[in-house]
Amino acid sequence: MGGVTIMKQLLLTSAGLSTLTIKQQLLSWISKKSKECKVAFIPTAADPEEDKWFVGASRQELVECGFQVTDVDLKQDYKWIKSQLELADVIYINGGNTFYLLKWIRKSGVDRYLNNLIENGTIYVGTSAGSLLVGPNIELAAWKKDWDVNNYIPDSEGLKIVPFEVFPHYEEQYHDLLEQGRKKVNYEIIPLTDKQGVVVEGKKYKII
Numbered sequence: 001m002g003g004v005t006i007m008k009q010l011l012l013t014s015a016g017l018s019t020l021t022i023k024q025q026l027l028s029w030i031s032k033k034s035k036e037c038k039v040a041f042i043p044t045a046a047d048p049e050e051d052k053w054f055v056g057a058s059r060q061e062l063v064e065c066g067f068q069v070t071d072v073d074l075k076q077d078y079k080w081i082k083s084q085l086e087l088a089d090v091i092y093i094n095g096g097n098t099f100y101l102l103k104w105i106r107k108s109g110v111d112r113y114l115n116n117l118i119e120n121g122t123i124y125v126g127t128s129a130g131s132l133l134v135g136p137n138i139e140l141a142a143w144k145k146d147w148d149v150n151n152y153i154p155d156s157e158g159l160k161i162v163p164f165e166v167f168p169h170y171e172e173q174y175h176d177l178l179e180q181g182r183k184k185v186n187y188e189i190i191p192l193t194d195k196q197g198v199v200v201e202g203k204k205y206k207i208i
Contacts, residue, residue: 010124010161012131013197014168015054016094017061021208022197027065029123030089034066040088044074044104045096045129058094058127074104081108090123093130095168098141099150101129105159115161124161128168131198133158135165136187143181144174162200164188 009029017023030037039062046052062069072084085091091114093101105111118124124134129148132138139156141148150156158165167178170191182189190198190207199206 006119006121007202008118008124008161008200010118010126010134010200011197012126012134012162012166012192012200014128014131014166014170014192015194016058016125016127017065019195022195023061023065025197025199025208026090026123026125032089035068037065037067037089038087039067039069039090039092040072040084041069042072042074042091042093042130043096045094045098045101048097048100052096054127055094055096058092062092074101074108074110078109081110082113085110085114085117085122088122090125091117092125093127093133095128095130097148097152098129098132098138099148099152099156101133102138102156102158103152105133106153111159114159118161131166131168131192134161136160136163137165137185139185140165140167140181140189143177162205164190164198164205166198167191169194 011026041059043055046055070084072081132141135158137156138158142150164187167189170193178191197208199208
């Protein structure tokens with residue numbers, strides 16, 4: 001008898017579960033009751049930010065879905081982090097400074113097994129920095145003047161779990177910046193407004 005084929009599922013957003021469509025997409029993937037669904041919520045990217053309001057907002061969206069939410073700070077013990085991510089039905093990596101996030105993803109060792117968890121059925125949800133993280137290169141996090149500063153890592157190579165990068169918080173004013181940036185890179189860039197997300201199922205992906 002052949003084994004069950006598991007298709008990786010990622011939901012990459014600008015601003016979390018900001019619309020009913022995005023929320024319903026996540027819920028459609030969960031085969032158990034919401035109250036039985038364990039979410040590992042990683043807020044670490046927000047550490048360098050003065051105003052962390054968005055952390056509470058993202059966490060509250062998950063609580064309102066009825067999920068069991070556990071905060072997993074990447075600065076904690078790496079064995080405990082691994083155990084929490086292995087227990088989770090959903091791994092949710094929130095926004096903040098993308099370079100700082102990648103530093104701690106590497107230091108905690110999560111970069112070595114995250115893709116394996118996703119390949120084996122753990123749902124991945126990213127918000128802003130958490131969405132950039134899984135692409136080929138996070139360099140575009142520094143393209144906007146008021147965006148992320150890299151004081152943390154010597155390179156910007158992403159986890160390469162998906163073959164594209166998102167351009168989060170996209171607005172029409174960034175059109176020229178995006179087009180100039182596209183000429184410098186050899187991977188696809190998908191602009192996302194705060195009401196959009198990319199749904200990845202296996203090797204297919206679409207914008208919602």
